[in-house]
Amino acid sequence: MNLSIYNTMSREIEPFVPLNEKNVGMYCCGPTVYNFAHIGNLRTYIFEDVLHRILTYNNYQLTHVMNITDVGHLSDDGDEGEDKMVRRSHESGKSVYEIADLYTKAFFEDTNALNIITPDITCKATEHIEHMINLIKRLEEGGHTYISGGNVYFSIDTFPEYGRLARLNLDQLNSGARIEIDENKKNPKDFVLWFTKSKFDNQAMRWPSPWGIGYPGWHIECSAMSMHYLGESFDIHCGGIDHVSVHHTNEIAQSEAATNKPWVKYWVHGEFLINETGKMSKSKGEFLTIPFLKDKGYDPLDYRYFCLLGHYRSQLVFSWTSLDAARSGRRNLMKLVSALSKENEKSVAEITDQKSLSYLQEFEQHINTDLHIPQALATLWTLLKDENVSDEDKRALCSHMDTIFALDLLKEEKEVKIPEQIYALLEKRAQAKIEKKYQEADEVRAIIEEMGYVIKDTKDGPIITKIV
């Protein structure tokens, strides 16, 4: 089975052919840790996790690298605007390093809760300043830079390929329409490699460099770190769709101008989670987080399931109604799986039944064709409802498919301890029912429900469960 994936560079679904046989390098743009990640941010990491799992599924030896941007970003490319990390630091009274640690930790708590596999290498920008400086030196030697107003700029006119990924039409771009043009730039699309001047006198993060004490521009960190860990050419670079036209475009310019060779083979971008008013954004202030969802009674995996229901290249519309639908759907899925007989454990390799094998093939075809996870999930549902497939085959297939979905399909539900008090009330209701005092029985049931438990009457007597 061959893997194919959509490449933003060609705008086509291409067969996946790695640069080096079985060893695959993948770099994913990570979080800027100046605030909590919202569920829109996390959608992208879920998609990257699925890609990670599919590559591993196909027996590739994957090296997955993700950066942690713990250097502050200015709110624009000029030497204007506010540094987000610094602002956060002022607001909270913590140091910028404390801020970064706090939100880095929170980020990984979120991704762990979502069953996202931690990348093989996670690297902090602040620990790779030297690599960035070396890369800027190479660019300088190649004549791709100039110094203006104290900052080092990349000159896009020295890189004829500039804008190919985003198919930018440089003549028609309306630079400066929304922000003021940096007067130091020769070309409005030039960008900063190294800042030496800052309007923040108390800028905590500063490093010495050949151009003076300062800090790196935003784009250089990804180029420097990805090449440090994956080499000067590697297979896959992922990120959110918003990065296509600026961040990734600039990364390509820097990297290829420095090395004079092709940098990344496959560009893979995840679309946004949106709501009625458009995209969720940190700068708008109000946004949803995983801890918030948990407080509202959702399992983080409800959100993961919700994301898997849509294709990664389509915008996904968030609403509480659709999250509820995902939660119900996931619970029903878990019920179907847990109802399967647990006798005769077997692995997929031991499956011989043609019908079962056809489900396996269908599943593989879906996941290997540009991550068609929604169809793969439909295959799972159809399989579970198919009366012609044995329970042991179903369990084996579920376990196998869950290496991609990561929904903890076979995880047993935790036993919830029911307080003695509730059992006493249950007894009271049973007695009332025997005496046909139904009004009293209903009243007791209402009390039990108020205490957070729900009664299900079955042929074998009442079952009590905790309301989630």
Place this chain on the structure above:
RNA sequence: GGUGCCGUACCCAAGUGGUAAGGGACAGGUCUGCAAAACCUCUAUGCAUCGGUUCGAAUCCGAUCGGCACCUCCA
């Protein structure tokens, strides 16, 4: 102003030339003192609108309307 994506049932959402996946919700049924739960069954002659190509169109082409994103830090 430039660029890209999208519009499928009550909701979410697959499907890119061969006659509309899947989930949720709703409704009906079985069960029940009632309810909940469980189980079973059902739900788009039609895919924004109009026109065209074709034996055949949700799928291709054109126009119109509507939505979203990017060209600012953003996943």
